[in-house]
Amino acid sequence: MSEPPMTTVGAGYSAERVVRPRRALRAGITHAVAVGVAVVLGILLPAIDGGSRVAGDRVVAVLNVLGVGVLSVTALIFSLMFLVVQWAAGNFSHRLALFRTDPLVWRVFAFVIGVLVYSVTAVLAIGSRDTVSVAVPIAALVMAAVAFVLVRRLQLVALRSIQLSHVLNELRDRGLHVLDVYCPPGDAAGGRDSPPGAVPLPGSVTSSVRWRGTSVLVEQFNLVPLVAAARRGGAAVALRVKVGDILYDGDAVADVHHGTVPESEVLTAVVAGAERTFHQDPALAFRLLSDIGLRALSSAINDPATAVQALDAVEDLLRHAAAGPIGQETRAIADESGTVRVILPVPGWDGLLRVGLDDILVIAPGMPMVLARCRKLLTGVLSVAPDHLRPPLEERLAWTEQELTARPPFMRDDAG
Known part of the structure; x- marks a missing residue:
């Protein structure tokens, strides 16, 4: 395909x-x-x-x-x-x-x-x-x-x-690919340095679609038939859930704007699965890398070097995201005429930081090598991040520096 x-x-x-x-x-x-x-x-x-x-x-x-x-x-x-x-x-x-x-x-x-x-x-x-x-x-x-x-x-x-290196490289490569494909480019919001926002929708909400039945994991969205259905009804469908979310009975799936789209068409577009996949999920690579780092930092394993290697891949993904794909938390899917028909939620900058870094960052003070690597990661991503992405990085870097001040001087460098 x-x-x-x-x-x-x-x-x-x-x-x-x-x-x-x-x-x-x-x-x-x-x-x-x-x-x-x-x-x-x-x-x-x-x-x-x-x-x-x-x-x-x-x-x-x-x-x-x-x-x-x-x-x-x-x-x-x-x-x-x-x-x-x-x-x-x-x-x-x-x-x-x-x-x-x-x-x-x-x-x-x-x-x-x-x-x-x-x-x-x-x-x-x-x-x-x-x-x-x-x-x-x-x-x-x-x-x-x-x-x-x-x-x-x-x-x-x-x-x-x-092999650890092979797995980390594979996760990084798949994460880079899905960021390029499914996260909107920065200039989609009017320029690389423009702040993230929402894609404007035509008309008011005419109906809302809710999930009925047992809880399911949203594995993917079948977007092509959904775009076709929205075009036939002269509508735009704003999805309310992201890939990787859990849908429970009664949860809002989407809002239909301006026109009409049969509820069955919207619900059919939700592809439920047993587990998350990379195909439409930019946050999955961050989640898996964080899982590997957290498992390595557990008291049962106690392997900070593995966590540092996972952070190497996380930094690569964050640098790539900051330099290009991250612009909005929603992505507009247009039909052949260029009319927006589907609004697809994607993880924003704060979401990627929370998934890929924060869990490890909280545990890092007990591991000086990992804490120093977190500081190096934040400094490196700050060097390429546009202005509107810098505040959450600066907040985390200030916290990291404060934690490092309580360490002996020889533990504050990046020797680890």
Whole structure:
């Protein structure tokens, strides 16, 4: 799916990434295609009459060995995968699902199933034939080689997912990407140095939509159909909840301005999920980095160096946000004509600071190395922040400096 434009929903474009339903569909299609191709090859290749031929019983033995061998190795690697997922959840964060949601997992599984289905189908197709085409064992060997390459790649990805530096870099990169895509640029509010505010809405509120039913986590918003519905009704929909929020029965989901939009269209746009995803959630990377830092600072682990590494990634995200994407706490989604149809709430500057820094900052006085790193972070972000973003940074920096004054002089530098 192509990356969404910043503000416009047009023909063939998308201002969202609703991948959970599509990912499940792609996984199912991938498995079905692999099985279908394997069945076709398993039937057609043994039916070839010309060319070099080999004894049928030998080919059957090769197919049996390759099928069982590939399946055994794959089962071993997938067992490792389950251990990796459990280890990452226990040592980093239960919300960390980088490896578990990697498309490589289902693609490798689909290919291995295809190899197994091909082996079984070819054995049945050979039956009692004395000789078969050499293409049958060659195809099996090529499939097995590709399967082992994919399994090895899956193993390397799994092992990288338990390395702290790799996880922090992956979180930082995903956070930078979603900030660029889903947080409005500073000049959207009339200039990079203009204060954050709300996008003006046309007309008064004509109706409000409330959630009905059990509580759900807002994983994403299906924005394209919502923009189309608002355009048909000549309305603008101001969403009242952000991605990552919990909706309870009776909570306000959105306000419809000027025109009319059926309540069902608005509620259908809410994609509920079991856990937060990066696709429309700029604050998730900050949340996960903060989780890793807090877990490292717990009395059970007591690993301030890990917290400092997490703060390195947080500073990168905050510098990037301060220098560009943060301008407003709402983002306007327009239709093809440029008319604003949906107002999407996004985390503001204060929200990102609270999620990514404040929890660690409160605990930092007990860890001089972490406290000094927090001061360095705030000083660095202040050096690139525009005027309207500086007050909350200066407030936190003043508190940090006050905490450091109670420390011996040799603990006030950035040596840690």
